[in-house]
Amino acid sequence: MKTKDRIIHGALTLFNQNGERNITTNHIAAHLEISPGNLYYHFRNKEEIINGIFDNYAQELKVRFKPMAKEEQSTMPSVQIMLSYLDSIFELMWNYRFFYANLPDILSRDEALKLKYVKAQAALNDNLIAIMNGFRDSGLIALKDDELKSLTKTLHIVASCWINYQTALLSDKEITENSIYQGMLQMLNVVRPIATEQGRVQILELEAHYQSRVSASN
Amino acid sequence: MKTKDRIIHGALTLFNQNGERNITTNHIAAHLEISPGNLYYHFRNKEEIINGIFDNYAQELKVRFKPMAKEEQSTMPSVQIMLSYLDSIFELMWNYRFFYANLPDILSRDEALKLKYVKAQAALNDNLIAIMNGFRDSGLIALKDDELKSLTKTLHIVASCWINYQTALLSDKEITENSIYQGMLQMLNVVRPIATEQGRVQILELEAHYQSRVSASN
Numbered sequence: 001m002k003t004k005d006r007i008i009h010g011a012l013t014l015f016n017q018n019g020e021r022n023i024t025t026n027h028i029a030a031h032l033e034i035s036p037g038n039l040y041y042h043f044r045n046k047e048e049i050i051n052g053i054f055d056n057y058a059q060e061l062k063v064r065f066k067p068m069a070k071e072e073q074s075t076m077p078s079v080q081i082m083l084s085y086l087d088s089i090f091e092l093m094w095n096y097r098f099f100y101a102n103l104p105d106i107l108s109r110d111e112a113l114k115l116k117y118v119k120a121q122a123a124l125n126d127n128l129i130a131i132m133n134g135f136r137d138s139g140l141i142a143l144k145d146d147e148l149k150s151l152t153k154t155l156h157i158v159a160s161c162w163i164n165y166q167t168a169l170l171s172d173k174e175i176t177e178n179s180i181y182q183g184m185l186q187m188l189n190v191v192r193p194i195a196t197e198q199g200r201v202q203i204l205e206l207e208a209h210y211q212s213r214v215s216a217s218n
Numbered sequence: 219m220k221t222k223d224r225i226i227h228g229a230l231t232l233f234n235q236n237g238e239r240n241i242t243t244n245h246i247a248a249h250l251e252i253s254p255g256n257l258y259y260h261f262r263n264k265e266e267i268i269n270g271i272f273d274n275y276a277q278e279l280k281v282r283f284k285p286m287a288k289e290e291q292s293t294m295p296s297v298q299i300m301l302s303y304l305d306s307i308f309e310l311m312w313n314y315r316f317f318y319a320n321l322p323d324i325l326s327r328d329e330a331l332k333l334k335y336v337k338a339q340a341a342l343n344d345n346l347i348a349i350m351n352g353f354r355d356s357g358l359i360a361l362k363d364d365e366l367k368s369l370t371k372t373l374h375i376v377a378s379c380w381i382n383y384q385t386a387l388l389s390d391k392e393i394t395e396n397s398i399y400q401g402m403l404q405m406l407n408v409v410r411p412i413a414t415e416q417g418r419v420q421i422l423e424l425e426a427h428y429q430s431r432v433s434a435s436n
Contacts, residue, residue, distance in 0.1 A: 104385050105323055118387060143411060150407035154372065157404070160386075161379030168321050168378075169336060186375070189368035193361060193412045 004042045006032055008052045015098035020050070020106065047110050054113060057096050058120040064088035067130035070137075078138045079202040085131065086184050086206065089159050093180050100163040101175065128152045140199030141191065151194070158187050177213075184210045222260045224250055226270045233316035238268070238324065265328050272331060275314050276338040282306040285348035288355075296356045297420040303349065304402050304424065307377050311398050318381040319393065346370045358417030359409065369412070376405050395431075402428045 001009070010032045014023045025046050029039045043049045065088065073081065093100055107114040132152050135141055143151060162183035163175055170179070185207060192203045219227070228250045232241045243264050247257040261267045283306065291299065311318055325332040350370050353359055361369060380401035381393055388397070403425060410421045 101322060104319060104382055107386055114386075121387060147407070147411050150404070151411070153404065154376065154408050157376055157379060157383050158372065160383055161375060164322055164382065165375050165378055168325055168332075169339060186368070186371065189365070190372050190408075193365050193369070 003034065003038065004052075007034075007039060007042055007049060008056065011046075011049045012053050012096070012098075015053075016095075020098045020102060025049070047113070050106065050110070051113055051116075053096070054099070054116060057092070057099065058116065060092060061120055061124050062127075064092070065124060065127045065131065067127055067134060073134055073138070078135065078140055079205055082135070082140075082202065082206060083209070086187070086210075089187070090180055090184060093159065093163060093183065094177060097163055097175050097180075100160070101167055103160075103164070125152070125156070128156060135199075139196055140202065141194060142196050143194065151191070154190055155187055158183065158190060162186070181210050181213045185214070221252065221256065222270075225252075225257060225260055225267060226274065229264075229267045230271050230314070230316075233271075234313075238316045238320060243267070265331070268324065268328070269331055269334075271314070271317070272334060275310070275317065276334065278310060279338055279342050280345075282310070283342060283345045283349065285345055285352060291352055291356070296353065296358055297423055300353070300358075300420065300424060301427070304405070304428075307405070308398055308402055311377065311381060311401065312395060315381055315393050315398075318378070319385055321378075321382075343370070343374070346374060353417075357414055358420065359412060360414050361412065365412075369409070372408055373405055376401065376408060380404070399428050399431045403432070 007028060011023070011028045014027060014031055023046075025039055025043070026036055028049070029036045032039075043052070065085070068076075068081065099106065107117055129149060129152050132141070132148055136143065136148060141148070141151075162180070166179045166183070167175065188203050188207050188210070192200060192207075195203055225246060229241070229246045232245060232249055241264075243257055243261070244254055246267070247254045250257075261270070283303070286294075286299065317324065325335055347367060347370050350359075350366050354361065354366060359366070359369075380398070384397045384401070385393060406421050406425050406428070410418060410425075413421055
């Protein structure tokens with residue numbers, strides 16, 4: 001791995017473990033056993049490292065939430081498609097949890113990053129609506145266009161805010177995989193009462209799947 | 219008004235206008251035209267003032283989201299009951315917007331405040347479930363117990379996170395009454411697809427009400 005990528009990965013690990021506020025560029029250099037000068041050769045400051053992490057995150061958002069082509073969708077059981085998207089949400093929330101935990105604060109310090117964030121979210125929103133449209137075409141949900149849009153937004157709010165919401169309510173501040181699995185369950189719970197009978201069966205299957213993850217990690 | 223209450227009110231105004239991070243006890247004293255010494259006589263530091271604000275907020279949560287007695291509920295049209303709760307959510311989000319905007323950060327600095335928050339939220343949660351039960355008894359929604367609980371949680375997430383979610387997405391950081399009215403609409407949108415026919419009519423009525431507020435403030 002190139003030094004530049006090692007710095008981005010090392011910083012991400014430390015931010016997730018200790019909170020971004022508690023980590024300086026010196027901590028990152030020490031963690032990677034490189035000199036601060038070497039780090040500064042690649043990144044002028046911590047904000048630039050955060051931008052590097054964000055670019056990876058935005059790239060993952062783009063790839064993981066690309067709507068499927070119609071032909072592709074028809075060859076795959078819809079429960080498996082749902083599972084793959086939910087697992088993607090889990091991966092992003094877990095791997096970038098420092099970002100979810102302190103989003104307003106991080107964005108408020110860097111106007112350019114905020115613009116990148118807004119742009120990435122707009123592209124994501126279009127993709128999410130296309131994905132939800134796919135589930136409607138597969139007969140899992142039966143909603144009008146405006147209701148589908150609104151459901152997509154609700155799911156996006158739950159995913160974006162879950163870590164924040166949980167952190168505020170937990171006396172132990174540490175985010176665990178367990179608490180993120182509970183977020184997946186909450187999203188499934190949002191959809192279940194408005195799913196079709198066929199959709200409901202598949203959602204219950206997915207709920208059992210994530211429930212077993214929660215139990216296993218307790 | 220007593221000096222102590224004036225300080226709490228003045229601080230709340232300044233926090234909401236400028237963000238809590240940008241306001242010191244000196245700003246608060248200057249705003250109220252009192253000496254810093256006078257302020258310190260009542261509050262040892264900014265955290266104590268924030269605690270004072272929080273106590274008022276928790277008291278409002280308790281009073282505003284008290285479930286209605288059965289007899290009381292039967293004498294009032296349910297659309298009016300819903301409107302009164304939604305207006306309460308609006309008032310709290312608007313009047314304490316600095317708190318919603320930076321909750322994880324504020325709580326992370328004060329362990330005692332965090333405990334108070336967790337306790338207030340647990341009491342609120344019980345009340346919200348009782349309120350939603352009342353709407354089920356009135357025939358507005360038809361959900362099983364676990365679905366009702368989960369719907370209540372989703373609404374709580376949307377209300378708790380709305381300001382945060384909006385702030386991250388808006389290029390202009392300022393929270394306006396308009397953006398909070400849009401939060402009311404999002405909450406109504408969550409409920410609409412799972413409402414009964416009777417409930418749906420009332421929700422559409424409330425959506426029109428808040429939609430007109432949004433248009434009026436544009």
